[in-house]
Amino acid sequence: MTIAHSLGFPRIGKRRELKKAVEAFWRGELTQEQLLAEGKALRQQHWQWQAEAGLDYVPVGDFAWYDQVLNVSCTLGVIPSRFLADAQQTSTTVDLDLYFKMARGYTDDQGEVAACEMTKWFDTNYHYLVPEFTENQSFKISSNQLLDEIEEASQLGLKAKPVLLGPLSYLWLGKAKGSDFDKLTLLDELVSVYGELLAKIAALGIEWVQLDEPILTLDLPNSWRQGFETAYNRLQSSSLNILLATYFGALADNLATTINLPTEGLHIDLVRAPEQLTSVVDRLPAYKVLSVGVVNGRNVWRTDLNGWLDRLQPVKQKLGERLWVGPSCSLLHSPVDVDQEQGFAEDVRQWLAFAVQKNKEIAVLAKALNGNESAEINAAFEKSSLAFKAKHSSSRIHDQTVQARIQAIDDTIATRQLPYHERIELQRQQLKLPLLPTTTIGSFPQTTAIRAARKAFKAGKTTEADYRTEMQRQIAEAISRQEALDLDVLVHGEAERNDMVEYFGEQLSGFLFSQHGWVQSYGSRCVKPPIILGDIKREQPMTVEWIRYAQSLTEKPLKGMLTGPVTMLCWSFPREDVSREVSCLQLALALRDEVQDLEKAGIHVIQIDEPAIREGLPLRKAEWQQYLDWAVRCFKIASCGVENTTQIHTHMCYSEFNDIIEAIAALDADVITIETSRSDMELLDAFEDFAYPNDIGPGVYDIHSPNVPSPAWIKQLLKKAANKIALKRLWVNPDCGLKTRDWAETEQALANMVTVAKELREEYQAV
Ligand SMILES: CN1c2c(nc(N)[nH]c2=O)NC[C@@H]1CNc1ccc(C(=O)N[C@@H](CCC(=O)N[C@@H](CCC(=O)N[C@@H](CCC(=O)O)C(=O)O)C(=O)O)C(=O)O)cc1
Ligand SMILES: N[C@@H](CCS)C(=O)O
Ligand SMILES: [Zn+2]
Numbered sequence: 001m002t003i004a005h006s007l008g009f010p011r012i013g014k015r016r017e018l019k020k021a022v023e024a025f026w027r028g029e030l031t032q033e034q035l036l037a038e039g040k041a042l043r044q045q046h047w048q049w050q051a052e053a054g055l056d057y058v059p060v061g062d063f064a065w066y067d068q069v070l071n072v073s074c075t076l077g078v079i080p081s082r083f084l085a086d087a088q089q090t091s092t093t094v095d096l097d098l099y100f101k102m103a104r105g106y107t108d109d110q111g112e113v114a115a116c117e118m119t120k121w122f123d124t125n126y127h128y129l130v131p132e133f134t135e136n137q138s139f140k141i142s143s144n145q146l147l148d149e150i151e152e153a154s155q156l157g158l159k160a161k162p163v164l165l166g167p168l169s170y171l172w173l174g175k176a177k178g179s180d181f182d183k184l185t186l187l188d189e190l191v192s193v194y195g196e197l198l199a200k201i202a203a204l205g206i207e208w209v210q211l212d213e214p215i216l217t218l219d220l221p222n223s224w225r226q227g228f229e230t231a232y233n234r235l236q237s238s239s240l241n242i243l244l245a246t247y248f249g250a251l252a253d254n255l256a257t258t259i260n261l262p263t264e265g266l267h268i269d270l271v272r273a274p275e276q277l278t279s280v281v282d283r284l285p286a287y288k289v290l291s292v293g294v295v296n297g298r299n300v301w302r303t304d305l306n307g308w309l310d311r312l313q314p315v316k317q318k319l320g321e322r323l324w325v326g327p328s329c330s331l332l333h334s335p336v337d338v339d340q341e342q343g344f345a346e347d348v349r350q351w352l353a354f355a356v357q358k359n360k361e362i363a364v365l366a367k368a369l370n371g372n373e374s375a376e377i378n379a380a381f382e383k384s385s386l387a388f389k390a391k392h393s394s395s396r397i398h399d400q401t402v403q404a405r406i407q408a409i410d411d412t413i414a415t416r417q418l419p420y421h422e423r424i425e426l427q428r429q430q431l432k433l434p435l436l437p438t439t440t441i442g443s444f445p446q447t448t449a450i451r452a453a454r455k456a457f458k459a460g461k462t463t464e465a466d467y468r469t470e471m472q473r474q475i476a477e478a479i480s481r482q483e484a485l486d487l488d489v490l491v492h493g494e495a496e497r498n499d500m501v502e503y504f505g506e507q508l509s510g511f512l513f514s515q516h517g518w519v520q521s522y523g524s525r526c527v528k529p530p531i532i533l534g535d536i537k538r539e540q541p542m543t544v545e546w547i548r549y550a551q552s553l554t555e556k557p558l559k560g561m562l563t564g565p566v567t568m569l570c571w572s573f574p575r576e577d578v579s580r581e582v583s584c585l586q587l588a589l590a591l592r593d594e595v596q597d598l599e600k601a602g603i604h605v606i607q608i609d610e611p612a613i614r615e616g617l618p619l620r621k622a623e624w625q626q627y628l629d630w631a632v633r634c635f636k637i638a639s640c641g642v643e644n645t646t647q648i649h650t651h652m653c654y655s656e657f658n659d660i661i662e663a664i665a666a667l668d669a670d671v672i673t674i675e676t677s678r679s680d681m682e683l684l685d686a687f688e689d690f691a692y693p694n695d696i697g698p699g700v701y702d703i704h705s706p707n708v709p710s711p712a713w714i715k716q717l718l719k720k721a722a723n724k725i726a727l728k729r730l731w732v733n734p735d736c737g738l739k740t741r742d743w744a745e746t747e748q749a750l751a752n753m754v755t756v757a758k759e760l761r762e763e764y765q766a767v
Contacts, residue, residue, distance in 0.1 A: 002316065002323050003289075004055050004366035007210065007245055007267065007297065008062035008163055008330030009046045010355050012520050014337050018042055019524040022065060026104075032096060039063065043149065047158050049356055054363025057161035057208065060153045061146050062330060065096070066103040066523045069128035069173060070116065072165045074099055076193055077142035080132045080177070082113050094143040103129060103523060105705065112707050117175070117678070118522055120615050120654055122214060122248050124298065124333055125529070125571055127522035127654070131174030135181045139193040141200075150204050162201055163330075166211035166244070167194050167231050168224060173215075184227050191231045202240040208265070210243045211235075214329075216258050217249030217269070219621055225257045232261040243267055247293060247329035249619050250276045255283070265289035271296045271328035281315055290319055293328035294365065295358045300335065300517070300531055300573045302353045303361045305384040309368050316369045325366040331355040335517035335528075343515055347394065348533070350387040354517065397534035397577070399510070406585050413592070414636035416644070416668060420694050423644035424670060430604060430645045431557050435765060436718075436732050436757045437488040439697065441651050441673055442561045442607060443500075443737030444478045444493035445746055454498060471496040472549055479553045481743070485750050489557050489605055492550035494739065498528075500563045500609060501571040505530025507542045508590055511572070525740070531573045532583050538590035541597045548601045559649065560598040560606040565591055565634040570612035580616075581630040591638035599642050607649035608639055608669070611736075614655035628663040635667050649673060653699075653736045658686040665692055673697035675735040678704075681720040688724040696725050699735030700756075701749055706741065708748045714756045727764055732757040 012018045021038040024030040030038075047058045064071045073079070074094040083102055084092060092098065105115030116129040146162060153160035165173075167190050171183050201209055215224070235242065243265035244258070250273030251258050258266065259280065268280055270292050277292070284290055292315070294308045316323050337356040338349065353361060364380045391397065416423060450471075457467035478493030497503040505511040512531040521527045543560065551558040565587035569580055591608065598606050613635075618627055639648045650667060653675035657664060664672065676683045676698040684698050698721045701709035721730060732753060738746050 001321060002325060002366045002369040003057065003291075004363040005057045005161060005291065005324060005326050006050060006055055006059050006331060006359055006362065007212070007247070007293070007327055008059045008332050009050060009359075010332055010334060010336050010520065011042065011046070011063045012336070012518060012526060013042050013045075014340060015516065016518050016526055018065075019526055022524045026100070035096075039065065040152065043152065044156060047153055047156065050359050051158055053356065053359035054367070055359055056366075057159050058153060059163045059210065059330075060149050060160040061163040062332065063149060065099060067127075067129045068332075069121075069131065069165060069170070070099065070103055071143075071145065072170055073102070073116075073129070073131045074143040075141060075146055075197065076170075076190070077140040078131050078133065078137065078174070079142070080116065081134075092142065107707060112705070114705070118704070123615055123617065123619055125519070125521055125527065125612070125615070126333060128173065131170065132177045133171075133174050133183060133186055134178050135176070135185075137186050137189075139186075139190050141193060141197060146197075147200055147204065150201065150206060154204065160206060161208045161210055161243070162206060163210040163212065163245075164197075166213040167191055167235075168228055169213045169215045171227075172224070184223055187227050187231060191234050194231075195235060198235060198237055198240055198242075202237060206240060208241045208243055210245050210267070211263075212245045212247075212330075214245075214247050216246040216251055216254045217273075218619055220254055225254065228257055228261060232263060236262045241265060241289075243289065243291060245291070247272070247297075249273055251280070252276075252620070255279060259283050259285065259288075263288070265291060265324070267291035267293060267324075267326060269293045269328040271298075277311070277315070281318060284319070284322075289322045289324055290315075291324035291326050293326050295327040295353075295361050296576075297327040297329040297331050297358070298333045299576065300338075300352050300354060301576050302351055302384060302387055303358070303365075304388055305361060305365055305368070305381050306388075308365060309381070312365070312369055323369065325362050325369065327358055327362060331358060333519060334358060335514065335519055337516075340516050341514050344512065347390055348396065348512060350383070351391045352531075392577075394534075399535035399537060402510075402535035402537050402586055402589075405589055406582070409585070409589075409637065411633075414633055414640050416640050416642075418644045420668060420670065424695065426645050427604075427647045427670060431489075431647065433488050433557075435727060435761050436730055438732045438754050438757045439487060439489035439559065439673070440482075440491055440733055440750070441735075441737045442491050442494050442559075442609070443497070443739035444481075444491075444495070445741055445743050446495070446739045447743070450474055450495050471546070475546065475550050476553055479550055481747060483554060483556070485747065486754055487556075487750065489559050490550070490554055491559050491561060492546055494561060494737070496546055500737075501568055502528050502530050504542060504563055504568060505572060507539075508536050508587075509539055510534045510536035510586070527571065529572050532569075532575050534575070536583060536586035536590055538593050542594055544594070544597050544601050547598060547603055551601075551603060557605050558603060560595075560603040562591055562594060562598075562606065562608045562638075564608040564610040564613075564650065565638050566616055566631045567610050567612040570616045584630060584634045585637070588634035588637040592641050595638060596641050599646050604645065605647045605649060606639075606642070607651060607673075608635065609651045610635060610667075611651065611653045611655070613652060613663075614657070614660055617660065624659075628660065632663050632666045639667075639669065647671065651736075657683055661686045661690045661692065665690065665694070669694060671695040671697060671731060673699070673731065673733050675699045676721075677702045677717055677735050681717055681724070684721060684724045695729045695731060697731030697733040698725070700732060700753060701734050703734050703736045703738055703741060706745055708745050709752060711752045711756050711759075714753055715760070718756060718760060722760070722764070
């Protein structure tokens, strides 16, 4: 029988119950007991939905209070010493208090203890907490959460399939701390502890465990391939079957290694890499189960069930019982349930499948492969086929005017009139800024008042006019605070934006937006990615009125704030019927019009944020250049339609810049503001080494921490930056936007930043 299973379910809850409970717990409004009860109720609900959908196994271990990688660190006892009471201590049992301390950091009378670093999970918009390894790292099972959850599922009478990040991917995703050693030297001991854990899981009567090894879709050094062989040979067990799960791409040159590992099952991603089906089936050892990931875990579109049935039937004939069906990857990246959406037109609703619906698709496909021809199954296939046909020919998707404009693009529109070194002089004359100009990245605190006002407006409880008045009040407040702080280039603060991507998606035609389509971004923070449905067009200006209003309140230059085409694309759910490049070009043209309208409205500084440009890179290096070529072109199409005197800024965060520094330079933004403070300005080395020519604003403090950076701290960072970048090209700003902070800490931090900038101006000018 073909088994239907899932790699993981979104843990946040249909109405973000987990986020609300965790934040209430942090505020002291919920006891630990109440929090634990909420978590338990969510897990049960999610398992129940999956069982009702018809899955044969439910995943256990996909739940996390903050992050699944942090869960593994706690399970294996990888606790950085700064979180241990005594420096000599090597292990501890992890309770909720320690877990959240690692996630969020804390301050006590000894000072600040930094949280674990957070970084992007492969090429997704999810962020995980980076494990920290020391050269003599020891591993010891230190949390029973996974084992407890397995028992919890079993007690409900469910067939549980525990899911756990595998040892090689866990090691790869972590960071060597203290000294620069080869992480593979830790593999042996790490595998021993995985072995112990698997033995405990087996003792609970479990048949299958899923070990996730997504790094098998990356370019791997040979030593890591050998590491896979060593580790999985040791993890073989007579009583527990291992399903090795790969996702986010093709196995490609890792296929030979992977397919021969002694695991009882292999999961492959056929959404990202459909071409690998034949080669994997041809080489699959006769003892091995193949799980095919055919339902897209990273998008919201209904699956082409008929197409997949046709492709999988011959595989079923060959593999029989050994064929399983699942999603391409964990459904962590997908919203929860399309049935709670009220705002979609009925035809459009039929094109969509969120996590609950995706599980049903998996079960239906498995049943059809098992020969079930019941009316229910036939109806599901019929519905899928009708939806696909209707979508294909729908007028909602295709807009001839947009397509004609794309055809007519000629590359002169992607070049500024003068080179940077000439236009920057004109900009300096116009803007009359001091040395080391100070600015911020765009957003100011999204206060409860702002969110409550928007909630009331969206619920129809206040009028649009009232809402606009309230947002203007917030903007005016932000301007007066910035003037009091004596910042040089001001921003309007982004009060009117629910999110830097969703806000634009809501105004562009060709986009759909949901009411409850939340996806976890990190910890308790969620985003609601807009959905690219068809050709994208700007019907009217999107930001001009807000920015014009803000500029009217100040004599200082006001920086217009836009989200760039690549970031819009990466943080939306993309179309499946055209390439990413096509949608990105359409976004670029829409943004180009907005940039030009801002310029016409008298705005001389315009920032086009591209924090996702690094994340959009394909996982395999061989595909990078092609992506970078169109990504850079799109940014330039958006930004180059202005006069020489208009200064274009861009902003990037969460990125290693070394890999793509050439492309960053090719963007030719007049000023780039980047996140650098957490790396102690090391990230600037790439800019220095490459002799990056344009202006740079390296972040001088970390906006993720509630702690106010001292002037001394900011000064030493800025001095480091001044050693790497010519003074006249250096700007002073925080790492990123301030929307998650509150005003008290924001004002204090910015006051310190401005003080330091002024002191250094004097110091350097005196020389
Ligand atoms: C820069 N980052 C972003 C990424 N992706 C994006 N799409 N956007 C980003 O900004 N990826 C990388 C990083 C990730 N960082 C963050 C940082 C912060 C958040 C965040 O704060 N998320 C909010 C939700 C934001 C939002 O959409 N707000 C809406 C709805 C607010 C809401 O929940 N309202 C409540 C009522 C509240 C009240 O009454 O007080 C409700 O509706 O019940 C809005 O402002 O209107 C979060 O809360 O998680 C995300 C990623
Ligand atoms: N302008 C945005 C960029 C975030 S990456 C902000 O300030 O929040
Ligand atoms: Zn940022």
